[in-house]
Amino acid sequence: MFAARRSLTPFNRLLSTNLYRNKHTLVLVRHGESTWNLENKFTGWVDVPLSPKGHEEVIQAGQLIKAEGIVPNIAFTSKLKRAIRTLWHVLEQTDLMWIPQTQAWELNERHYGGLQGLDKQETVDKYGKDQVLVWRRSYDVPPPTVDRGSEHHPSNESKYDDITVADDFTESLSTTLDRVLPFYESSIVPQLKSGKTVLVAAHGNSLRALVKHLDGISEDSIAELNIPTGTPLVYELDEDLKPIVQEGAITPLKGRYLGDQDAIRERIEGVKNQTK
Numbered sequence: 001m002f003a004a005r006r007s008l009t010p011f012n013r014l015l016s017t018n019l020y021r022n023k024h025t026l027v028l029v030r031h032g033e034s035t036w037n038l039e040n041k042f043t044g045w046v047d048v049p050l051s052p053k054g055h056e057e058v059i060q061a062g063q064l065i066k067a068e069g070i071v072p073n074i075a076f077t078s079k080l081k082r083a084i085r086t087l088w089h090v091l092e093q094t095d096l097m098w099i100p101q102t103q104a105w106e107l108n109e110r111h112y113g114g115l116q117g118l119d120k121q122e123t124v125d126k127y128g129k130d131q132v133l134v135w136r137r138s139y140d141v142p143p144p145t146v147d148r149g150s151e152h153h154p155s156n157e158s159k160y161d162d163i164t165v166a167d168d169f170t171e172s173l174s175t176t177l178d179r180v181l182p183f184y185e186s187s188i189v190p191q192l193k194s195g196k197t198v199l200v201a202a203h204g205n206s207l208r209a210l211v212k213h214l215d216g217i218s219e220d221s222i223a224e225l226n227i228p229t230g231t232p233l234v235y236e237l238d239e240d241l242k243p244i245v246q247e248g249a250i251t252p253l254k255g256r257y258l259g260d261q262d263a264i265r266e267r268i269e270g271v272k273n274q275t276k
């Protein structure tokens with residue numbers, strides 16, 4: 001379990017407010033609970049909607065961002081409706097439905113290969129808890145692949161006509177990072193550098209890849225990191241776009257989650273415990 005960082009001392013608070021004159025704000029939100037989170041199925045690129053609770057979670061996420069006085073100027077999301085709907089709810093609650101929005105496959109959830117559609121607990125019963133944990137959370141061990149004959153292969157979905165993927169396809173966190181990071185560098189970084197506050201609505205594993213980069217989390221430690229559904233994670237970045245440790249941040253993250261911290265810890269445990 002990661003521990004909460006101790007609160008900043010008054011001296012450090014002064015430093016953090018005065019030292020970083022050119023701060024940049026990046027807000028990350030994992031989509032709210034989906035119907036397959038609720039049913040405890042491996043989802044990946046399967047395009048399932050938010051559950052009723054998921055809609056509520058992200059309406060609240062938008063309200064929290066608004067209450068914090070954060071005003072995003074531009075937004076990015078994936079090609080999957082659970083994240084797109086999350087973005088729409090947040091923008092509606094912040095009265096910002098007009099800001100530019102980009103949908104990019106690079107922000108999609110990690111493709112879960114041959115596990116997509118399987119019940120997580122039944123997969124544990126069949127392959128054992130340790131193997132499933134390796135597939136879920138290891139850095140570079142991918143789940144089994146799908147081939148072009150599978151309904152889960154991206155070549156069978158018109159929304160991925162523009163991309164080329166391997167005949168036998170799956171993604172580990174490492175290969176997910178290989179497409180998240182170039183997208184972050186080429187599309188999000190220029191916006192941050194130009195002074196925009198950026199909102200990203202994405203997925204548990206595409207966001208794990210992004211925060212691994214932002215927070216410099218090691219390949220071993222990233223296995224312990226679970227991102228809760230529908231909870232804004234706010235980063236303040238310095239001039240070099242390095243995260244400035246926020247008060248209340250939960251180690252190893254330097255950004256801070258908005259909302260009731262006990263409820264957030266429960267959501268984190270909920271994600272972790274999907275394969276007990």
Ligand SMILES: O=C(O)[C@@H](CO)OP(=O)(O)O
Nearest residue numbers: 041042043044109136204
């Ligand atoms: O099924 C999935 O696509 C992901 C996110 O819901 O699950 P996990 O947390 O097991 O990586």
